[in-house]
Amino acid sequence: MNRKELVSQIRQKKSYLCVGLDTEFNKIPKHLRSDPDAIFQFNKKIIDSTKDLCVAYKINTAFYESQGIPGWEALEETVNYIPSTHFKIADAKRGDIGNTSSQYAKAFFETLQFNAVTVAPYMGEDSVKPFLEYKDKWTIVLGLTSNPGAKDFEQLTTGDEKLYEKVIRTCSTWGNPDNLMFVVGANRLEQFEKIRSIIPDHFFLVPGVGAQGGSLKDISQNAMNVECGLLVNASRAIIFASQNEDFGEAARAVASEYQKEMQNYLL
Amino acid sequence: MNRKELVSQIRQKKSYLCVGLDTEFNKIPKHLRSDPDAIFQFNKKIIDSTKDLCVAYKINTAFYESQGIPGWEALEETVNYIPSTHFKIADAKRGDIGNTSSQYAKAFFETLQFNAVTVAPYMGEDSVKPFLEYKDKWTIVLGLTSNPGAKDFEQLTTGDEKLYEKVIRTCSTWGNPDNLMFVVGANRLEQFEKIRSIIPDHFFLVPGVGAQGGSLKDISQNAMNVECGLLVNASRAIIFASQNEDFGEAARAVASEYQKEMQNYLL
Numbered sequence: 351m352n353r354k355e356l357v358s359q360i361r362q363k364k365s366y367l368c369v370g371l372d373t374e375f376n377k378i379p380k381h382l383r384s385d386p387d388a389i390f391q392f393n394k395k396i397i398d399s400t401k402d403l404c405v406a407y408k409i410n411t412a413f414y415e416s417q418g419i420p421g422w423e424a425l426e427e428t429v430n431y432i433p434s435t436h437f438k439i440a441d442a443k444r445g446d447i448g449n450t451s452s453q454y455a456k457a458f459f460e461t462l463q464f465n466a467v468t469v470a471p472y473m474g475e476d477s478v479k480p481f482l483e484y485k486d487k488w489t490i491v492l493g494l495t496s497n498p499g500a501k502d503f504e505q506l507t508t509g510d511e512k513l514y515e516k517v518i519r520t521c522s523t524w525g526n527p528d529n530l531m532f533v534v535g536a537n538r539l540e541q542f543e544k545i546r547s548i549i550p551d552h553f554f555l556v557p558g559v560g561a562q563g564g565s566l567k568d569i570s571q572n573a574m575n576v577e578c579g580l581l582v583n584a585s586r587a588i589i590f591a592s593q594n595e596d597f598g599e600a601a602r603a604v605a606s607e608y609q610k611e612m613q614n615y616l617l
Numbered sequence: 618m619n620r621k622e623l624v625s626q627i628r629q630k631k632s633y634l635c636v637g638l639d640t641e642f643n644k645i646p647k648h649l650r651s652d653p654d655a656i657f658q659f660n661k662k663i664i665d666s667t668k669d670l671c672v673a674y675k676i677n678t679a680f681y682e683s684q685g686i687p688g689w690e691a692l693e694e695t696v697n698y699i700p701s702t703h704f705k706i707a708d709a710k711r712g713d714i715g716n717t718s719s720q721y722a723k724a725f726f727e728t729l730q731f732n733a734v735t736v737a738p739y740m741g742e743d744s745v746k747p748f749l750e751y752k753d754k755w756t757i758v759l760g761l762t763s764n765p766g767a768k769d770f771e772q773l774t775t776g777d778e779k780l781y782e783k784v785i786r787t788c789s790t791w792g793n794p795d796n797l798m799f800v801v802g803a804n805r806l807e808q809f810e811k812i813r814s815i816i817p818d819h820f821f822l823v824p825g826v827g828a829q830g831g832s833l834k835d836i837s838q839n840a841m842n843v844e845c846g847l848l849v850n851a852s853r854a855i856i857f858a859s860q861n862e863d864f865g866e867a868a869r870a871v872a873s874e875y876q877k878e879m880q881n882y883l884l
Binding site for chain 1: 713
């Protein structure tokens with residue numbers, strides 16, 4: 351999916367919502383857990399219930415890897431089930447030396463049919479570039495994350511800026527707004543304006559709304575650009591809105607609230 | 618495996634060699650590729666041929682993930698096949714917000730029976746700590762890596778030191794030499810002494826010997842401590858020493874050269 355198609359989906363649905371399929375086995379409704387294909391069945395219901403309200407799904411690989419081979423099977427089934435109209439993100443935070451990052455790029459862009467993968471920047475250029483070599487695929491580099499640990503290294507000062515600013519500025523020269531996005535946590539409002547000035551045209555993938563406390567209004571009013579430029583992710587707040595048999599309807603209700611609010615900011 | 622047991626294995630075998638099972642499908646000998654279980658059969662032969670010469674095996678997850686489900690099956694078979702006398706490293710370079718890193722820790726320490734996993738430090742404390750909560754399991758944090766991209770961020774100056782020094786100094790306070798190691802590239806000789814002064818007692822996992830040009834002699838003479846404190850990894854130089862039917866013998870010959878040289882430095 352290229353940028354034009356993504357922006358078109360956003361305009362059409364009046365939504366820049368990404369639903370995070372952080373499907374932790376122990377949190378899915380009890381009536382599903384005895385199903386040998388429980389994780390996929392859960393995801394299928396969530397996708398069916400939310401697909402007209404969101405433009406992207408984000409699969410965090412950790413929740414699947416923890417289940418071993420059945421987890422990878424569920425991940426594969428899920429990515430194949432997501433409609434091709436939707437932007438499919440592997441939230442994998444990979445990164446290794448060049449020849450090894452190429453294998454990760456192959457894993458997510460060829461073996462699995464994701465549109466995008468999140469990448470950790472610590473190891474530098476040759477660890478990021480192999481992901482950027484795929485046409486119409488996207489690399490989403492960690493910029494300023496939403497977790498408490500962001501203060502430990504990301505927010506250190508180096509030269510006349512913070513490390514996350516340096517990371518964003520440097521990585522932005524390795525790709526362009528058509529193949530590169532950055533993760534910026536929703537609870538980093540005070541930094542949004544500065545980051546937007548460094549990368550006016552890039553999309554941000556914004557986690558941290560909902561369970562982690564970020565405000566959709568603040569993000570939207572401070573970081574949207576002419577093409578929207580935002581994919582705002584909510585995971586637990588949507589997928590675990592109910593732990594009962596009505597979890598699909600409950601997820602839809604929460605996703606619908608997000609979409610309705612987004613519709614206002616997109617005007 | 619605890620530190621005492623690891624050091625005992627090193628003394629017994631007079632080796633601190635780690636064999637990296639970077640089993641790229643297209644590089645395994647042609648006669649094996651038609652076997653539906655080719656990757657595991659290759660690894661099995663490498664393990665059988667080298668196990669008395671090394672103390673650790675390192676499985677880089679990228680080469681398995683790129684093969685999809687069959688790759689994960691081969692990874693699982695391989696880790697189960699490695700003898701319990703050997704230190705089993707998942708070179709996965711994972712890291713995410715706290716509740717998600719917990720899932721990665723579960724994946725590698727419970728679902729799969731690894732002794733250690735490599736972790737990327739960018740996201741800070743809550744991304745690293747879940748790995749440190751397992752008794753007799755090890756977290757190996759990226760310090761100064763061997764690849765060209767290490768110059769982009771790892772070697773930036775922050776305060777009065779380099780970022781990688783800050784990362785090593787800070788992370789070392791989250792664990793101890795019994796549950797924490799650091800990745801230090803073999804080609805970073807000029808920095809070895811400084812890093813050893815920051816963490817005199819920790820083990821270093823040292824990639825970059827062989828294909829990447831680091832010198833075993835230089836590393837050993839500059840960074841060994843009283844308990845050895847080094848696991849030196851070689852991957853391609855050993856496992857792809859021959860692309861013919863004699864690949865097991867060829868791998869053994871190279872591993873044996875490393876072990877013989879290590880024996881001298883351990884005296």
